[in-house]
Amino acid sequence: MPFKKLIEPLKDVLENKGFEAPLAFQKLILSRIKGGASLFCIAPKGTGKTTSIILSVxxxxxGKAFEDAPRALIFVKNKQAALDLELEFNAYLRxxxxxxxCAYDEKxxxxxxxxxxxxVDIVIATPKRLNKLYYLNGINLNKLQLFIVEDAxxxxxxxxxxEISRTPESIGKCQYLVFSTLFDSRFERWQDSFMYNAQVIKFK
Structure with missing residues (x-):
């Protein structure tokens, strides 16, 4: 998906940042994500995975807030990863x-x-805290459209x-995106369940 097909606010931010075209890995995945495919996105660091998450969401x-329930859920490893991703999101939300x-255990x-x-529209969460919130009826996942794992x-x-494998049991139809530097054999459990039709995109 070339950047010219993005909504205007994103195009403006990318132009201000001096980004004229997607990186090679982004060219492989952005159009597939826009088309609604569930993906395992496997690529080394520095290939634009985090920016791909932000642009895709x-x-x-x-670019529009809607009602109260989140429509995108992004799992990260800890509080610092959540805050770092929130900061990067904020740079694109003008x-x-x-x-x-951000939902993390220390708060x-x-x-x-x-x-x-x-x-909220986008929740960045650690797995244990998201599950605690859900079981305490502290978050509504019924409107979820995107389920993402960063640095899996x-x-x-x-x-x-x-912890994360339990979450899809509570949601309906959703697009799943997993970003990682490698495809671990344990991902096959997800391919046999809620990600049974997911594509594996590998980039070296």
């Missing part, structure tokens, strides 16, 4: 009214429930794979 949500929220969960209840290597520590 904002494009999918058309001229949009999308609301980004008071009652405060998080109240803040999410006020309305962290899934294979601290029971994170099991």
């Amino acid at each position: 904002i494009q999918k949500l058309k 001229r949009t009214d999308l609301r980004v929220y 008071n969960i009652d405060d998080q429930r109240n803040e999410i209840y006020d309305g 290597e962290f899934l294979f520590t601290n029971n994170n794979l099991a």
Whole structure:
């Protein structure tokens, strides 16, 4: 997907940043994501995976806030990763009214429930905190359109794979995107369940 097919606010940000065209890996995945495909996006660091997440989410949500329930959920390994991704999102949100929220373990969960209840579009969450919020009826996943895992290597520590694997049981039709530097054989569990029709895109 060339950048010219993005919504105007994104094109403006990319132009201001001096980005004229997608990187080689982004050319492989952005049009597929826009088309609604679920993907395992496997590529080394520095190939534009994080920017692809940001562009795809904002494009999918058309840069517009909508009602109260989140439409995009992005799993990250810890608080710092959540805050870093939020900061990067904010650089692309000019001229949009999308609301980004970070949910991580170190913050008071009652405060998080109240803040999410006020309305969010994009939630960046650690797996354990997202599940706690869900089981406390602190987040509504019924409107979810995008389920994303950033830097998915962290899934294979601290029971994170099991934590995240439970979440799709609570949501309906959704697009799944997993970004990683390698395709681990344990991803095959997801291919046998909620990501059974996902494409594997590998870039070296």
